Amino acid sequence: MDWLQLFFLHPVSLYQGAAFPFALLFNYLCRKDSFSTCARYLFLLAGGGALALAAMGPYAALVVIPALCAVALLCSLGPQEVHRWAFLFQMSWQSLCHLGLHYTEYYLQEPPSMRFCITLSSLMLLTQRVTSLSLDICEGKVEATSAGIKSRSSLSEHLGKALPYFSYLLFFPALLGGPLCSFQRFQARVQGSSSLCPRHSFRALTWKAVQILGLECLKVGVRRVVGAGAGLADCRQLECVYVMWATAGLFKLTYYSQWLLDDSVLHAAGFGPVSGQSPGDEGYVPDADIWTLETTHRISLFTREWNHSTARWLRRLVFQHSRVCPLLQTFAFSAWWHGLHPGQVFGFLCWAVMVKADYLIHAFATLFIKSWPGRLLYRTLAWAHTQLIIAYIMLAVEVRSLSALWLLWKSYNSVFPVVYCVLLFLLAKRKHKFN
Known part of the structure; x- marks a missing residue:
């Protein structure tokens, strides 16, 4: 059974296992007063980028590009229209990637690349986070930053407002798997000191x-x-x-x-x-x-x-x-x-x-x-x-x-x-x- 071997030789668990010590390191660093909130966002984002390159290779661009586009939509559109456009863009991008898998499997009759399969799995999880965040903004659970982005501010201020979104979409503990974490929960853990880093049992x-x-x-x-x-x-x-x-x-x-x-x-x-x-x-x-x-x-x-x-x-x-x-x-x-x-x-x-x-x-x-x-x-x-x-x-x-x-x-x-x-x-x- 080729399909059975394909399913059970999936190496996602190996990459998740490799990410485990870095997750412990992040938790440890959060107990240091010198580890600022911005540094935490950057650590999670850099870990996500490194994990994406290791697990997906060049296909990582298929995850990073829609994440960048989603952040641009979230920061530029109003609360009432952000969900519709974020949903349409994300599902369109994901569908095109799935069509590539269909073309490989059914037209070319070739086994798909394992890295491409990991990319599709990560892309599906990215869709969850994008639509969950856009719904939160639409429902008023998360304050929209579109007004601040449209104002005349420096580039560093724009990047500072977009960083939490980008870090949330690509943070490494949830890049390849895991239960959906809401943006409110993610932000509370990163910005908090005691609640983020409890002593693990x-x-x-x-x-x-x-x-x-x-x-x-x-x-x-x-x-x-x-x-x-x-x-x-x-x-x-x-x-x-x-x-x-x-x-x-x-x-x-x-x-x-x-x-x-x-x-x-x-x-x-x-x-x-x-x-x-x-x-x-x-x-x-x-x-x-x-x-x-x-x-x-x-x-x-x-x-x-x-x-x-x-x-x-x-x-x-x-x-x-x-x-x-x-x-x-x-x-x-x-x-x-x-x-x-x-x-x-x-x-x-x-x-x-x-x-x-x-x-x-x-x-x-x-x-x-x-x-x-x-x-x-x-x-x-x-x-x-x-x-x-x-x-x-x-x-x-x-x-x-x-x-x-x-x-x-x-x-x-x-x-x-x-x-x-x-x-x-x-x-x-x-x-x-x-x-």
Whole structure:
């Protein structure tokens, strides 16, 4: 499986690991009175530039250029129009880069450069930060600097006002991964002295390291099992269900490990939860709640918790501003943001239908299943079905190509989403009659 090897040989974790000691160094320097606020912004920006060059090579220009253009838009446009233009520019630039990947994969039939894939991933995270900041300015949560920039000021004053924006868009702890950090939180950490640099709990960082090590060891074992068995092209009947479940488990383990590493780098740099704040509070949202993701029997809850900060960003950016079919629009935009590969379009639209079905199924189950044994049986069956549907969606999104998607579609695995589609149709019709 070439696509499987491409996914698991991704070197982002190596670069994130290399950034970890510099994150600790930044946190240490912040305790020095001589380390000014401007020096902190420059340190984060210089670290982002160095990390971009190391991980992306010449493709780093594809991230730096839109960051510069985004800062120019943020500093020149008014609060009411900045979000629209920043969103259109950023998504247009990202879409053009994704078209380059489509051209390489589907027209030239060549494997894409790993550095280019890292660049696209970083560009997607940059889109999150640009649109989050532009929304903050539009909603009045962040004071716009456009008036100050337009006034007659020296070049150094202009650069001083633009530096926090540019540093936020390219600061190295979040350049290659990590939960979305708002500009208010970023600015408060950089400008504050005591809140930015709390004494790290050695136990907390050690526990994250133990979790990452355990996930990596488990991933090696699962990968050997998947590699030794049949693939989707060779499996027969119910064997395909096991292949799908095991392969999706391998994807999830990789995501969990990477998210924990990204979170550790942010925590080491001082951008983790502050004292007295739990990880679930408004200001800090970790991406991986492994226990909830692996035990929930609700697809809707899995959707809200999977890559939690991105889910909240999509809800704020699309769902809350959509008047017609907000759920479908949110998942359609997610497919666009990911690159509009065939498997991604199918997978995200299927995911939207599954979430809609989950709401109706759970509502009717809560209404009609009253006994304790019945509820236990329902939760058990719903949990198994949820895990299999999520595995189906995950494979569709990750394999991306039409040929691999066809292998998945014609296997026995398609029974699981079809069951939810039938239940959605029947329960929606019954709900309409009841109303």
